[in-house]
Amino acid sequence: MHAYKDLRExxxxxxxxxxxxxxxxxxxxxxxxxxxxxxLTQIGADSPAIYFDRIAGCSSARVALNVxxxxxxxxxxxxxAKDAGMRDQxxxxxxxxxxxxxxxEHVASAPWQExxxxxxxxxxxxxxxxxxxxGDGGYFIDKxxxxxxxxxDWDNDNVENVGIYRLQVKxxxxxxxxTVPQHDIAIxxxxxxxxxxxxxxxxxxxNEPIITLMGATPLLYDQLEYKMAAVMQGEPYRVVxxxxxxxxxxxxxxxxxxxxxxxxxxxxxxxxxxxxxxSGCHKYPVIEIDRVSHRKDPIYDAVYVGRPxxxxxxxxxxxxxxxxxxxxxxxxxxxxxxxxxxxxxxxVVVSTKIRYGGxxxxxxxxxxxxxxxxxxxxxxxxxxxxxxxxxxNQVMWAMSVKVNPAGDIVTIPNLAENLLDPACTPGGIVTxxxxxxxxxxxxxxxxxxxxxLDKPQSTEAWRTKLxxxxxxxxx
Amino acid sequence: MTTANADIDPTACPRCRxxxxxxxxxxxxxxxxxxxxxxxxFYAWRSTEPEENVNPEKYPLAFRLRPEDLANLRVVPxxxxxxxxx
Numbered sequence: 033m034h035a036y037k038d039l040r041e042x043x044x045x046x047x048x049x050x051x052x053x054x055x056x057x058x059x060x061x062x063x064x065x066x067x068x069x070x071x072l073t074q075i076g077a078d079s080p081a082i083y084f085d086r087i088a089g090c091s092s093a094r095v096a097l098n099v100x101x102x103x104x105x106x107x108x109x110x111x112x113a114k115d116a117g118m119r120d121q122x123x124x125x126x127x128x129x130x131x132x133x134x135x136x137e138h139v140a141s142a143p144w145q146e147x148x149x150x151x152x153x154x155x156x157x158x159x160x161x162x163x164x165x166x167g168d169g170g171y172f173i174d175k176x177x178x179x180x181x182x183x184x185d186w187d188n189d190n191v192e193n194v195g196i197y198r199l200q201v202k203x204x205x206x207x208x209x210x211t212v213p214q215h216d217i218a219i220x221x222x223x224x225x226x227x228x229x230x231x232x233x234x235x236x237x238x239n240e241p242i243i244t245l246m247g248a249t250p251l252l253y254d255q256l257e258y259k260m261a262a263v264m265q266g267e268p269y270r271v272v273x274x275x276x277x278x279x280x281x282x283x284x285x286x287x288x289x290x291x292x293x294x295x296x297x298x299x300x301x302x303x304x305x306x307x308x309x310x311s312g313c314h315k316y317p318v319i320e321i322d323r324v325s326h327r328k329d330p331i332y333d334a335v336y337v338g339r340p341x342x343x344x345x346x347x348x349x350x351x352x353x354x355x356x357x358x359x360x361x362x363x364x365x366x367x368x369x370x371x372x373x374x375x376x377x378x379x380v381v382v383s384t385k386i387r388y389g390g391x392x393x394x395x396x397x398x399x400x401x402x403x404x405x406x407x408x409x410x411x412x413x414x415x416x417x418x419x420x421x422x423x424x425n426q427v428m429w430a431m432s433v434k435v436n437p438a439g440d441i442v443t444i445p446n447l448a449e450n451l452l453d454p455a456c457t458p459g460g461i462v463t464x465x466x467x468x469x470x471x472x473x474x475x476x477x478x479x480x481x482x483x484x485l486d487k488p489q490s491t492e493a494w495r496t497k498l499x500x501x502x503x504x505x506x507x
Numbered sequence: 508m509t510t511a512n513a514d515i516d517p518t519a520c521p522r523c524r525x526x527x528x529x530x531x532x533x534x535x536x537x538x539x540x541x542x543x544x545x546x547x548x549f550y551a552w553r554s555t556e557p558e559e560n561v562n563p564e565k566y567p568l569a570f571r572l573r574p575e576d577l578a579n580l581r582v583v584p585x586x587x588x589x590x591x592x593x
Contacts, residue, residue: 092535155532156531167567225586299549315581
């Protein structure tokens with residue numbers, strides 16, 4: 033566990049761990065930055081973060097990409113060993129998640145207050161904005177935390193919200209924001225509109241790695257991301273209040289303060305989104321920025337979103353799996369682990385002990401009724417307790433031998449689904465499927481399952497010994 | 508790194524072909540690039556981008572918009588009605 037004070041400290045650790053590539057050659061904002069980040073996702077599973085400090089037209093700008101873009105970087109973000117496996121990262125994430133709540137450390141000032149621009153704000157000149165995909169409707173800020181409070185419950189810290197929403201820079205000080213009704217900020221916005229008031233927001237850009245993961249986690253409405261970040265990093269989370277009363281991370285590189293305008297909707301999009309498709313255009317809410325603050329030589333942090341896998345899939349990995357796991361476990365203590373890594377949980381693999389014949393299908397149905405499952409889980413694969421859901425070789429073995437489609441596939445037509453799933457017909461409606469890839473047990477007497485193979489005696493002892501030897505050989 | 512396009516003012520939005528073009532920003536290092544935006548469809552582009560993003564003739568068909576269709580885009584989320592004062 034480690035509490036990184038800011039993005040700079042994390043980048044420095046990534047550098048020490050040989051997980052950061054610094055590019056000093058001159059590059060163009062387009063198409064170089066997005067192309068480099070996309071290429072990184074294609075050259076191996078252990079890709080480093082990348083950092084540019086010589087960008088044509090804005091020589092003082094610094095841009096970091098792919099900061100969370102590998103399991104090594106994700107492990108280091110959590111303060112774990114660089115080689116921690118997915119399964120270990122999952123259980124550690126879940127363990128910390130259950131410690132909620134941690135606390136906040138309020139301090140009076142922060143490095144991001146050093147430079148202030150409060151008139152003639154021009155985001156196109158202040159930020160090294162760049163296009164990610166050719167069909168994007170413009171330049172998007174896509175890895176910043178947007179912070180808001182409920183005007184009806186202003187002093188209640190627990191309903192303050194820190195969320196990552198895509199923000200299209202549409203004018204010099206004008207942003208479009210995507211908020212679907214399920215997002216917590218949509219509740220704040222609805223209350224503000226009912227009152228006929230603009231909603232104050234702060235946008236914190238370039239943060240230490242934990243709050244970014246928390247902003248991507250579907251927490252309950254009255255769970256504060258900073259308090260979850262505190263238990264994830266093992267120390268109180270350090271924040272500074274803006275003049276409007278919003279708590280902002282102490283370590284942010286840039287802070288944009290403004291107002292979400294009541295009653296306004298404007299053309300936004302398209303944007304290349306997490307399913308690997310463009311989102312289309314909609315009329316979305318609008319934010320006007322009044323003030324930009326930033327550190328000296330600020331670092332602009334962004335995530336490339338493309339056809340999976342990209343860095344975005346790491347941001348939506350354990351942060352999606354853990355809440356589903358904990359909700360399932362409340363109903364069924366037999367649940368062992370949940371892998372919701374694929375396309376924000378459109379496919380979910382659950383491993384579980386089996387109470388009795390037919391039980392696995394109930395587990396699959398329960399996945400569909402978790403809060404995240406309602407809008408995402410479309411295909412649920414249920415495997416036995418001794419199959420690691422994070423090891424697709426094992427999952428495919430279970431699918432190969434434990435599934436008889438005649439009795440193991442359940443489809444439920446016309447369920448609600450996220451609009452961004454392109455398989456929906458009509459938009460927002462889809463058929464969902466449960467695949468029971470567990471061994472039938474009494475009274476489910478299907479199949480002819482004899483004795484499963486196990487391992488030779490002392491395999492585990494040899495594994496420990498050989499793992500150390502192989503590691504030594506390669507260092 | 509400079510571009511020949513930086514000083515040429517565009518006359519139509521590459522995406523929706525409207526003439527409502529605004530100059531949105533210039534490179535902090537003078538003369539390298541310019542950002543333009545369309546106040547009809549809110550498309551924005553930089554003078555130094557690949558031609559398919561800056562030239563209306565090369566802009567990909569799949570991403571084009573018609574100004575008359577913008578009014579019919581889905582509104583998300585719907586605007587909340589004002590509370591009645593009591």
